[in-house]
Amino acid sequence: MKDSLQQLISIIRHLRGPRGCPWDRRQSLRSMCGPLIEEAYEIIEAIRDRKRKLLAEELGDLVCVALMMITIGEEKSFWKRGAVFERAAAKMRRRHPHVFGTKRAKSANEALRVWHRAKLSEKSAGKPSILHGRGLRRSFPAMLEAEKIQSIVSREGFEWDNLYDALDKAEEELRELRRECRQARRDRIESEIGDLLFAIVSFARKVGLSPEFALHRANDKFCRRFKIMEEDLERRGKSLASMRLPELVRFWEKTKRREK
Numbered sequence: 352m353k354d355s356l357q358q359l360i361s362i363i364r365h366l367r368g369p370r371g372c373p374w375d376r377r378q379s380l381r382s383m384c385g386p387l388i389e390e391a392y393e394i395i396e397a398i399r400d401r402k403r404k405l406l407a408e409e410l411g412d413l414v415c416v417a418l419m420m421i422t423i424g425e426e427k428s429f430w431k432r433g434a435v436f437e438r439a440a441a442k443m444r445r446r447h448p449h450v451f452g453t454k455r456a457k458s459a460n461e462a463l464r465v466w467h468r469a470k471l472s473e474k475s476a477g478k479p480s481i482l483h484g485r486g487l488r489r490s491f492p493a494m495l496e497a498e499k500i501q502s503i504v505s506r507e508g509f510e511w512d513n514l515y516d517a518l519d520k521a522e523e524e525l526r527e528l529r530r531e532c533r534q535a536r537r538d539r540i541e542s543e544i545g546d547l548l549f550a551i552v553s554f555a556r557k558v559g560l561s562p563e564f565a566l567h568r569a570n571d572k573f574c575r576r577f578k579i580m581e582e583d584l585e586r587r588g589k590s591l592a593s594m595r596l597p598e599l600v601r602f603w604e605k606t607k608r609r610e611k
Contacts, residue, residue, distance in 0.1 A: 359414070359418060360418055363418045363422050367419075383420050390409060390413040390416050449461075487503075497548070583602060
């Protein structure tokens with residue numbers, strides 16, 4: 352594996368060199384941000400679709416993007432050659448005192464608490480909240496940010512005791528959303544939509560499911576059923592634009608029943 356990694360690093364450096372690829376030579380840290388995000392989402396899609404061979408390929412693509420960014424940083428003298436790997440290795444040892452030190456963790460949850468205590472000790476003192484310095488980023492998708500926030504506070508005991516309490520909270524937020532809809536106040540409706548989504552994320556976490564994956568699955572299911580409905584209408588010589596909503600709903604329900 353070490354030889355393979357060294358070979359890949361050499362290829363990346365060659366691509367950036369004077370006899371390399373014009374496109375690769377032109378890239379900067381900023382221009383590589385897009386590919387970095389794209390590769391991360393393609394990895395998630397491969398995991399969601401259970402495509403192991405594709406997952407291996409996408410992970411390799413992400414490594415290539417990371418190595419490209421590391422190489423660019425070396426060229427700009429942002430860090431010395433090999434410094435990124437050295438810092439990563441040192442950090443992994445430092446944040447695993449229960450493995451490389453004298454402390455011991457008896458469970459995965461305890462190991463996670465040790466990890467976060469070690470991580471927090473590296474940050475500056477005087478932070479006003481446990482949510483600071485825990486890896487939260489405003490650039491995260493909102494659903495991922497909600498998951499991380501809830502994961503952090505749950506380790507401090509701030510979490511529903513059981514899944515039914517979490518579900519009751521989601522139903523409470525839905526009732527509040529209905530009430531605000533009757534008042535037709537857009538700012539309050541937006542606020543209650545956010546509260547409802549946050550509660551749904553909490554329930555999904557409680558049953559051990561990823562709300563991000565669940566929503567992707569719902570998106571795929573909707574697109575599949577909509578395509579089937581379009582094809583059914585086309586066979587009948589009908590078009591979406593020519594039909595009223597009640598008729599479309601009947602066709603939609605018929606499409607859903609086919610999958611039962």
